[in-house]
Amino acid sequence: MAFVMPKAMAATSVPVPNDGALRRREVSAGRFAIYRFRGxxxxxxxxxxxxxxxxxxxxxxxxxxxxxxxxxxxxPPWTPSVLRRNEVMLRISEPAVR
Known part of the structure; x- marks a missing residue:
């Protein structure tokens, strides 16, 4: 599970997890290919x-x-499967500058 924090929120103000199995990490910006699917x-x-x-x-x-x-x-789990919005994302290379 992941939570996306607003860009304006400083990394130091993100709450520290109180469960040792959870961790915070910053994911750098990039270009992603995204495929949307249902179910x-x-x-x-x-x-x-x-x-x-x-x-x-x-x-x-x-x-x-x-x-x-x-x-x-x-x-949420009670949403009918035909109405659920899901995505798979892969980080791709930036296009070459022409």
Whole structure:
């Protein structure tokens, strides 16, 4: 689980987790390719949509910088699966300056 803090909030003002299993980390800005999908969360679905995103990137000659995908699940569990908005994200290289 992750929380996104506003850019205006200083890193020193972000609350310290009171559970040792939780940690804070800053993720640098970058360019991401994002694939939106619907449905419930499952490892099979994650593998399938990641493959679709990777195929889309390869077909366009775009380079993945970090192969570790980030999944976003935005809706509460009581939302019907057909209405759930999910995303898989991969960090890609910045385009060359022309």
């Amino acid at each position: 419930t969360r499952s490892s099979e679905r994650e593998v399938a949509v990641l493959g679709e995103l990777q195929a889309w990137l390869a077909a366009r000659g775009l380079s993945v910088v970090d192969a570790m995908p980030v999944y976003g699940y935005f809706d």
